[in-house]
Amino acid sequence: MxxxxxxxxxxxxxxxxxxxxxxxxxxxxxxxxxxxxxxxxxxxxxxxxxxxxxxxxxxxxxxxxxxxxxxxxxxxxxxxxxxxxxxxxxxxxxxxxxxxxxxxxxxxxVPSSAALGGGLPQPLEDKAISGDVSKISNAIKNHVQSYYHTSRVNPGLIDYEDLHALGSGLPVSVGTLTTLIGNAATREIALRFIIAWVIISKLQPSKDPTKSLLPSEIAQCYQAVASGDRGYQAQTSLMACWRVMTAELMQASYIRNPFGPSDSRHASIQATLVTLDNVLQPYADSRMNNGERKRNLEEVLKRAALFAFTLFSQPSAWEFEWQEEQGVTSGDLCIFPALVQVADEAGNPVSPPRPFSEAVVRQLDA
Incomplete structure (x- = not known):
């Protein structure tokens, strides 16, 4: 001009x-x-x-x-x-x-993460992120299909407190979830939903280390940096810079040599394993080795923890959409959410959010 x-x-x-x-x-x-x-x-x-x-x-x-x-x-x-x-x-x-x-x-x-120097990695390609999401969804499916039965279970073995411990904001009531687990035709769907719900709820940073599969050091720092009086874009951009730099500095401990003796994620993984197994145990297939079942579930959680760190290391901001309109009253249930990008690398809102994966929705048999 x-x-x-x-x-x-x-x-x-x-x-x-x-x-x-x-x-x-x-x-x-x-x-x-x-x-x-x-x-x-x-x-x-x-x-x-x-x-x-x-x-x-x-x-x-x-x-x-x-x-x-x-x-x-x-x-x-x-x-x-x-x-x-x-x-x-x-x-x-x-x-x-x-x-x-x-x-x-x-x-x-407010600098974008692209303006911070040559030591920072390029953002991952879209297919790398969507591929990791797909692997977690498939790992949950394979775990449930391999280690759980569809036989009748004594209702007395179901502990409502264990279901409440799955977390707040469940899109289905505990009573409805109990019915779905008890029905042989919907048990696989219900168990896949339960595992996915607990895992997805812990993939993002949290001020409480027990509510995230990220390293506890991140949660402690996140509590100090997450709040600010800047505008949305400025705060989002600064948080993106912090995430990218923090993740790069932690590569040696949490990517190149993951889950070593000093890895702080062990505690949250074991706590999550206990939460899930309290619900899953009554439906474990007795023909399968119980120790192998738990180890397989732990591996699923470790894969999820690695992906949580991957998402954290990216300059973009993400959310998981559970397609809540697909509720049990409609005859469908979303058992794994879609991953969507809600802010780009410069902190600009992405509206409407850009999908990186599709939600997994299953029809509930009568």
């Missing part, structure tokens, strides 16, 4: 909200490229309030998405240009004044 104002034109309103969208020159798209270019503004003397830089797809460049930094008010040069210095891989975008006598510091800027 070029300026139409001449040298003698009157200055415009002191603050003009303007957005410039810039493409990185092709000659500077290679790994480690560094360069400068100028950005025309709407008029001479205008105050720029925000710049979005469109980073095209290329080697070492993130997804071709827009990364934005809010700038504090700063006067543009009289010739109508604002210089943008940037570096790709690390995809660090820095804005500064073109004036040799003044370089305002963007104190109000």
């Amino acid at each position: 070029t300026s139409n104002a001449g040298p003698g034109a009157a200055a415009p309103t002191p603050v003009i909200s303007s957005t410039q969208t810039l493409s990185v020159p092709a000659t500077l798209q290679a790994d480690g490229a560094v360069g400068n270019f100028t950005v025309p503004v709407i008029a001479e003397g205008a105050t720029i309030t925000n710049v979005l830089v469109l980073v095209p797809t290329g080697q070492g460049i993130r997804f071709g998405k827009e990364y934005g930094l809010s700038l504090p008010p700063g006067e543009i040069r009289s010739d109508g240009f604002f210089t943008v210095s940037y570096m790709i891989n690390p995809a660090q975008i820095v804005f500064h004044s073109a004036s040799p006598t003044a370089t305002p510091t963007p104190t109000n800027a």
